Structures are given as C-alpha cells and as structure tokens.
Amino acid sequence: MNSSILATLCYIEDNGKILMLHRVKKQGDIHKNKWNGVGGKLEDGESPKICALREIKEETGLIINKLDFCGHITFPKFDGKNDWHCFLYHGSDISGDIIDSPEGVLEWIDKDKVLDLPLWEGDKVFIPWVLEKKHFMARFIYDNGVFKSYEVDFI
Numbered sequence: 001m002n003s004s005i006l007a008t009l010c011y012i013e014d015n016g017k018i019l020m021l022h023r024v025k026k027q028g029d030i031h032k033n034k035w036n037g038v039g040g041k042l043e044d045g046e047s048p049k050i051c052a053l054r055e056i057k058e059e060t061g062l063i064i065n066k067l068d069f070c071g072h073i074t075f076p077k078f079d080g081k082n083d084w085h086c087f088l089y090h091g092s093d094i095s096g097d098i099i100d101s102p103e104g105v106l107e108w109i110d111k112d113k114v115l116d117l118p119l120w121e122g123d124k125v126f127i128p129w130v131l132e133k134k135h136f137m138a139r140f141i142y143d144n145g146v147f148k149s150y151e152v153d154f155i
Contacts, residue, residue: 004083008039008052011130012064012091017108018131019060020117024104030079035117037130038103039086048087056091060106061099064091071136073126078142088130121147 012019021038023031040055042048049067056064068090075084098106109117111131115124122140129136129152138152 002077002081002083004085006042006085008048008055008087008089009037010039010052010056010089010091011037012094014094016111018111018114020107020109021101021103022105033118035119052089059101059103062094062096065093065095067091068133070130070133071138074139076141090130090133122150125150
C-alpha cells in the first residue's frame with residue numbers, strides 16, 4: 001500500500017548565488033550524487049513553512065529571514081511506492097554561518113550555472129519557476145527514476 005510523504009524543498013539565494021546540496025553522505029539516499037536544494041520531511045504537527053525553516057537550520061546552519069512559498073509538486077510513486085508532496089520555497093535575507101551538513105556538501109552556485117549540475121531532470125523544469133518566484137501547482141511523473149512528464153498550473 002502506498003502512502004503520502006510530505007516534504008519541503010528550498011532554494012536559498014544570496015548575491016546571485018544559490019545554495020545547493022550535493023547529496024553524497026547518507027547511505028541508501030534516493031538522491032545519492034544529485035544536487036538539490038535543502039529541505040526534508042514534515043514532522044507531526046508541522047506546517048510546511050515551519051518544516052522548511054527547521055530543515056534549513058538543521059542542514060545549513062542558516063536562518064532565513066525571508067521565505068517565500070512558490071509552489072506544490074506531487075511526485076506520484078517517486079520512490080516506487082509513495083506519493084511525495086513537496087512544498088517549494090525561495091529563501092533570502094539570510095543570517096548565520098554555514099555548517100558541515102549531515103546530508104551532503106553545501107556549495108554556493110552561480111544562479112546561471114545551477115541547471116548545469118547533475119540534477120533530477122524534472123528539477124531543471126521547476127527550479128527556474130522557484131527562482132523567478134512564480135506560484136504553481138504541478139505533478140511530475142517519474143518511472144524508475146526516469147523523468148516522463150509533467151503538468152503545471154500557474155496560480
């Protein structure tokens with residue numbers, strides 16, 4: 001039986017660069033060797049925004065003073081069995097110092113170079129929407145890790 005997993009994904013921007021996470025540290029990571037924004041699963045009772053702020057602090061050490069909701073993407077059976085529901089945010093106005101992340105290696109990437117990284121193919125579609133702070137609802141279809149299609153409504 002499949003279930004739904006609620007998660008956040010945040011793209012933090014500062015001085016023309018985006019903070020990206022190279023997922024190379026965790027064993028059994030579905031995102032192994034990919035580059036992602038930061039985020040994670042909602043804990044019981046958390047709102048997506050509270051989860052995003054907590055995950056950013058835990059994974060980066062940073063405090064985000066401006067967090068803008070951009071969209072929601074459903075990834076049906078992304079891991080082969082669960083539907084992932086991901087709330088996407090754009091973060092800016094940061095404070096604090098970057099830590100050694102337990103999730104991978106953090107690196108500031110020039111905004112115009114982010115799409116050149118080894119990303120999930122669907123990320124190349126939605127990251128520009130987040131960086132432009134568009135508002136959207138979407139569904140991205142993967143089959144055994146291969147990006148097949150997407151549907152989007154800009155709102």
